[in-house]
Amino acid sequence: xxxxxxxxxxxxxxxxxxxxxxxxxxxxxxxxxxxxxxxxxxxxxxxxxxxxxxxxxxxxxxxxxxxxxxxxxxxxxxxxxxxxxxxxxxxxxxxxxxxxxxxxxxxxxxxxxxxxxxxxxxxxxxxxxxxxxxxxxx
Numbered sequence: 001x002x003x004x005x006x007x008x009x010x011x012x013x014x015x016x017x018x019x020x021x022x023x024x025x026x027x028x029x030x031x032x033x034x035x036x037x038x039x040x041x042x043x044x045x046x047x048x049x050x051x052x053x054x055x056x057x058x059x060x061x062x063x064x065x066x067x068x069x070x071x072x073x074x075x076x077x078x079x080x081x082x083x084x085x086x087x088x089x090x091x092x093x094x095x096x097x098x099x100x101x102x103x104x105x106x107x108x109x110x111x112x113x114x115x116x117x118x119x120x121x122x123x124x125x126x127x128x129x130x131x132x133x134x135x136x137x138x
Contacts, residue, residue, distance in 0.1 A: 004051070005052055006051060006052060006053065007043075007052075007053045007054075007055060008052075008053075008054055008055070008085055009054070009055045009057050009061075010054055010055070010056055010057070010084050010085065010124070010126075010128055011057060011058065011059040011060075011073070011077050011082050011126065011128065012056045012057070012058070012059075012077075012124070012125070012126040012128075013058075013059060013074065013077055013078075013126050014125065014126065015040050015042050015056060017125040017126070018042065018056045018124065018125060018126060019042060019044075019056075020125070021102070021104070021124050021125050022044045022054070022056065022124070023044060025098065025099060025102040025104065026087075026099075027046075027047075028044040028045055028046055028054070029044065029045060029046075029047055030042060030043070030044055031043040031044060031045055031053060037063045038063075039057075039058045039061055039063070040058070041055055041056070041057050041061070042055070042056040043055050043056075044056065054085065059073040059074050059076070059077045059082070060073040060074075077126055077127055077128075078127055079127065080123060080127040080128065080129060082127075082128060083128070083129070084124065084128035084129055084130050085130065086130075086131040086132075086133060087130065087131070087132045087133070088132075088133055088134065088135075089132050089133070089134050090134060091134065092110050092118050092119060092120055092132055092133060092134040093110050093118075095120070095132045096109065096110050096120045096132070099120075099122050099132075104122045104123065104124070105122060105123040106120075106121075106122055107121035107122055107123060107129060108120055108121040112136060113133075116135060116136055117133040117134060117135055117136060118133065118134050118136055119131055119132060119133035119134070120132050
């Protein structure tokens with residue numbers, strides 16, 4: 001039996017700003033852009049991983065959610081309380097410089113971690129924390 005990751009989700013409050021970041025800054029390709037019942041889902045992914053997709057979705061992508069629940073999720077997103085993903089890169093320092101030059105909010109400059117990676121952290125335009133790591137050379 002084989003089990004592999006195919007899709008993960010990141011909540012965003014502005015798809016156009018998210019596209020400018022994930023497509024234009026990170027270099028992910030847009031694979032799908034769908035509108036439904038007043039909401040929008042944009043699927044992006046790395047050209048290096050054609051079988052893994054990231055869906056940029058509204059903070060509460062449920063048309064039946066109450067206005068109070070939608071507001072609560074929007075507030076959590078604004079505070080940066082929703083988790084996102086960890087990306088792997090072959091050059092964390094160059095990735096850091098590219099993201100910093102784009103104006104992305106820096107949370108942590110590149111540093112060697114005791115668990116075997118060199119990593120850095122940023123917030124995307126919606127406030128999600130994104131980490132970028134590179135295995136340390138032995």
